[in-house]
Amino acid sequence: MAGEQVVRAEGLRKRFGSHTALDGLSLSVPQGQLYGLAGPNGAGKTTLIRTLCGLLRPDEGEAHLLGWRMPNTRVRSQLGYMPQDFAVYDDLSVIQNLEFFGELYGLHRAHVRGRADGLLDLVQLADRRRDRVGSLSGGMRRRVSLAISLLHKPRLAFLDEPTAGVDPKLRRSFWDYFSALAEQDVTLVVTTHLVEEAQRCHRVGFLMAGRLLTEGTPDEILAQTGKTNLDDAFIELQERREVKS
Numbered sequence: 001m002a003g004e005q006v007v008r009a010e011g012l013r014k015r016f017g018s019h020t021a022l023d024g025l026s027l028s029v030p031q032g033q034l035y036g037l038a039g040p041n042g043a044g045k046t047t048l049i050r051t052l053c054g055l056l057r058p059d060e061g062e063a064h065l066l067g068w069r070m071p072n073t074r075v076r077s078q079l080g081y082m083p084q085d086f087a088v089y090d091d092l093s094v095i096q097n098l099e100f101f102g103e104l105y106g107l108h109r110a111h112v113r114g115r116a117d118g119l120l121d122l123v124q125l126a127d128r129r130r131d132r133v134g135s136l137s138g139g140m141r142r143r144v145s146l147a148i149s150l151l152h153k154p155r156l157a158f159l160d161e162p163t164a165g166v167d168p169k170l171r172r173s174f175w176d177y178f179s180a181l182a183e184q185d186v187t188l189v190v191t192t193h194l195v196e197e198a199q200r201c202h203r204v205g206f207l208m209a210g211r212l213l214t215e216g217t218p219d220e221i222l223a224q225t226g227k228t229n230l231d232d233a234f235i236e237l238q239e240r241r242e243v244k245s
């Protein structure tokens with residue numbers, strides 16, 4: 001369905017004790033969009049993703065993914081989620097991890113094996129497929145987690161800092177892949193700290209203190225702030241907000 005809002009959130013509020021992590025946040029993402037979530041540490045990016053995926057219950061507001069009110073288990077087969085604090089099994093090999101999570105998604109082993117080749121090439125771990133995950137570096141383990149989150153060809157994927165600790169060349173190939181997925185109508189919401197990554201998104205939301213301070217194409221955000229690069233634009237937005245509060 002062209003033009004369908006596959007992510008739709010209204011007035012999300014989430015408190016942890018006295019701290020408000022999401023402060024009445026609304027968000028819409030149409031199908032096939034590569035949406036970047038930027039913002040400083042503690043802005044609420046991870047909380048937003050976990051709330052959208054139905055892993056945290058908002059105190060107020062609601063989220064719909066692919067037309068379903070969350071939480072809803074029926075979305076699971078079409079939803080990919082790479083957590084910031086990802087979990088992989090150190091005692092299993094790379095391919096065994098993929099098979100294990102593939103089974104959780106209800107995929108046949110033969111299907112996982114077929115799909116694994118391409119994904120392991122993407123994350124440049126094809127030659128490490130039989131190695132124990134515990135023997136890999138942190139960046140490599142993150143790449144295993146990315147492969148797992150895309151194993152079942154989700155229509156919608158939330159990737160929470162997928163490129164943290166990944167070297168620049170590989171980071172670029174990840175983003176080439178994200179763009180290619182979006183061209184195939186997969187919707188991606190990706191958090192990032194890096195301006196060159198935000199620049200590759202169709203739309204960027206800049207989050208601070210649980211609110212979307214601004215949202216737009218990278219060019220629109222530059223125009224709003226009168227800056228020539230997104231780093232300066234984000235600093236400007238952050239400072240404007242600090243002056244106000």
Ligand SMILES: Nc1ncnc2c1ncn2[C@@H]1O[C@H](COP(=O)(O)OP(=O)(O)O)[C@@H](O)[C@H]1O
Nearest residue numbers: 016019021039040041042043044045046047048
């Ligand atoms: N489970 C939790 N318990 C208490 N506070 C939390 C919890 N999760 C997040 N927070 C707080 O909520 C705020 C937003 O955190 P987070 O969503 O992780 O931000 P980001 O991903 O943008 O760095 C932070 O101040 C963080 O300390």
Ligand SMILES: [Mg+2]
Nearest residue numbers: 045046047084
């Ligand atoms: Mg986070």
